[in-house]
Amino acid sequence: MAHTDPIKVGVLYSETGVTSSIESSQRFGTLFAIGQVNEEGGVDGREIVPVFYDAHSEPARYAALAERLITADNVKVIFGCYMSSTRKAVIPVVERWNRLLFYATLYEGFECSDHLIYTGAAPNQNSVQLAEYMTSKFGPRVYMVGSNYIYPYESNRIMADLVSQCPGGQKVGERYVPLDATERDFDEVLADIRNVQPDFIFSTVVGNSTQCFYRAYADAGFDPAKMPIGSLTTSEVEVAQMGAVVAEGHYTSAPYFQTIQTEANISCLAKFRERFGDSVAPNACWEAAYFQFHIFARALRASGSDDIDALMPCLLGSSFDAPQGTVRIEASNHHAYLYPRIGRVNSEGRFAIVRETREAIYPDPYLVAHDLSSTASQMTSVEN
Helix, strand or coil, rough: CCCCCCCCEEEECCCCCCCHHHHHHHHHHHHHHHHHHHHHHCCEEEEEEEEECCCCHHHHHHHHHHHHHHHCCCCCEEEEEHHHHHHHHHHHHHHHHHCEECCCCCCCCCCCCCCCCEECCCCCHHHHHHHEEEEHHHEEEEEEEEEECCHHHHHHHHHHHHHHCCCCCEEEEEEECCCCCCCHHHHHHHHHHHHCCEEEEEEEEECHHHHHHHHHHHCCCCCCCCCCCCEEECCHHHHHHEEEEEEEEEEECCCCCCCCCCCHHHHHHHHHHHHHHCCCCCHHHHHHHHHHHHHHHHHHHCCCCCCHHHHHHCCCCEEEEEECEEEECCCCCCEECCCCCCECCCCCCCCEEEEEEEECEECCCCCCCCCCHHHHEEEECCCH
């Protein structure tokens, strides 16, 4: 007799806290995909039912709620986490209970858990491209500004290594601010930047503090045409918060921007906005949250079970025509093939894509190979 009971999945993102804005976009991306699957009849006639909790952007709460989803709600698969500190808090939980976490955020790499599927960019899919672009266009001297937790520290270490490959490349400064930083917290940082005059700034500031950093930069009178901010974490969400006047001229490296001019992306955005309106700004983390659920649903149909041991053979090597292009899960490391792009914020507050790859790039979370010259050959300039 076929199962007809609903299939529960955990959705563990923050609706409050310092990263609530970007995490809300991931939650809406997940809900959008769940709605599409259910409208098509669910999975073999079984409805997907999300079980939500607000983790408040706090790692300890993430761990406790993951445990609750597994033990009290009997959830076998969780979609969630934004910051690396929250992912690392949840990993021991899913590993202990033999459950599965889908993680839709770019991260620092150097990790591979048998209980995770990583659909955000690994360092060779965003950091390397940003380093090559910024050093070749503006110069090799970089100043690093980040939020005070693990991802910025590790991401800055990678960027420093990449920049050092360039003649004259060096890290001329490195500062960290609290996760709840205000504009005043950047006063000393910007004074130091004015003193050392880097060629560009690498920002790993995350969450609601991002807008504060860019506003403080603008108030200090710096010119993005001469010394721009390049980031991996500043998306359409943060640009909407700070406004186009503040964001214009700065750069982000990501696999996805709203401005990708393909039929798949344009259609996906139209359907999303029809359902959810304009209150959520689609971005790379939103897109990864969206396509990873569809990958899960397909694996669930193929395996007939949401047990990790049944799902994983159907997940590894699987692909999906995502808004960014056709993505695929690499069996050897559980990460996704993605399409690196460089975007510059224009006067309308939208990312004009200036460089992109035509082919999906193999995920190399351990940066076994990261030569900047070969990276440049993979990227194509885009006229805007």
